[in-house]
Amino acid sequence: MHEWTMKMWHSLQSLALCVLLALLVNHCQGTRQGQDLKCGACRAMVDEMEWAISQVDPNKMIQTGSFRIKPDGSQSIREVPLARSEGNLLELMEEVCERMKDYGERLDPTTSRETYERVTSRNGKPMDLSEAKLDSRVTSSLKFACETIVEQYEDEIIEFFAHETDNVKDKLCSKRTDLCDHALQIPHDEL
DSSP: OOOHHHHHHHHHHHHHHHHHHHHHHHHHHHHHHHHHHHHHHHHHHHHHHHHHHHSSTTTTTTEEEOSOOOOTSOEEEEEEGGGGHHHHHHHHHHHGGGGGGGGGEOOTTOOOOOEEEEOOOSSSSOOOOOOOOOOOHHHHHHHHHHHHHHHHHHHHHHHHHHHHHHIIIIIIIIIITTTTTTTTOOOOOOO
């Protein structure tokens, strides 16, 4: 009877270990999916912001600063490009997450991670959607992640888009916010 009890005890320990391992793997996959979603939302948001900025006439300027007259009679007004002005950036940030409906999910075969790519063309050209998963659950999750990022990192987004033009995706999404800390090797795609 004692031998049977020991075998049963070892079986229960093995079963408990298997269940624990399965839960751990499931948790890690959920964490990784969450990382992929946040990273994808950040990268898509940057793409959409860069595209929207590129659509504004680069010659349009806006006056910023104080319109008060100083004791010496001068004003501290300066002209900045409208496209990268704080007011324009704030306006773009209010609507950028709505464009997440234009994205689908795709499993990257080399990294086995979820990526998010535009599935509707801006210029009407057909796109290859063979590997993209088009799902309202995906777009609503991506939109929610985008809204959270815009809310949490508003100052950083404005800072980067007002002053930076090169590698904003990596600088903002990977280095500054750590939303894509796993993704420094993600290829740079073109607009």
